[in-house]
Amino acid sequence: MKNRQLLCTFSSFSSYKDDLKDINDLYNPNITRFFVFESVKNEKDIYITYNIDTSQKFEKFNSTISIHRKKETNTLFTLNSMNRLITEDNNGVFDKNFQLDWELYRDCIILIGDISVRIINIRLLEIIN
Numbered sequence: 001m002k003n004r005q006l007l008c009t010f011s012s013f014s015s016y017k018d019d020l021k022d023i024n025d026l027y028n029p030n031i032t033r034f035f036v037f038e039s040v041k042n043e044k045d046i047y048i049t050y051n052i053d054t055s056q057k058f059e060k061f062n063s064t065i066s067i068h069r070k071k072e073t074n075t076l077f078t079l080n081s082m083n084r085l086i087t088e089d090n091n092g093v094f095d096k097n098f099q100l101d102w103e104l105y106r107d108c109i110i111l112i113g114d115i116s117v118r119i120i121n122i123r124l125l126e127i128i129n
Contacts, residue, residue: 003053003054003055004051004052004053004054005051005052005054005066006049006050006051006066006067006068006069007049007050007051007052007060007061007064007065007066007067008047008048008049008064008065008066008067008076008109009023009047009048009049009050009061009062009063009064010045010046010047010063010064010065011046011047011048011063012044012045012046013038013043013044013045013046014044016036016046016048019048019061020034020036020048020128022061023048023050023061026059026061027050027052027061031050031051031052032051032129033050033051033127033128033129034048034049034050034127034128035048035049035050035124035127036048036124036125036126036127036128037049037076037109037122037123037124037125038122038123038125039120039121039122040120040121040122040123041120041121045120046125047076047109047122049067049069049076065078066078067109068082070102070105072102073102073103073105073106073107074106074107075102075105075106075107075108075109075110076108076109076110076122077105077109077110077111078110078111078112080112081110081111081112081117081118082100082110084112084116084117085100085110085117086098086100088116088117089101105119107121107122107123108120108121108122109122
């Protein structure tokens with residue numbers, strides 16, 4: 001895939017297998033692999049990540065966001081949450097040259113919350129090829 005975008009679909013333990021089938025039906029044959037993560041604190045919260053080919057027009061599946069991944073620490077994050085985290089870690093100043101300590105966010109998903117960022121510890125549940 002030349003023009004790839006990493007997406008994350010929010011699901012639940014009781015429905016994620018149905019969501020996987022529906023996502024695959026919507027984007028097939030563009031998805032080669034799904035990574036399914038669960039929240040460490042709340043195992044019913046499921047996060048499904050997958051790459052899609054954006055060279056063709058596509059619609060987003062329900063409860064899905066664009067996300068980024070820091071491979072070295074297995075950190076999933078949105079750009080807005082990363083920018084907010086930089087501001088919080090840098091004494092309230094946003095500086096695009098500020099380097100986050102990604103080790104602090106190993107095996108986490110970082111999302112924007114109402115007041116601050118939400119940092120959720122995750123673990124890999126399964127990989128589906």
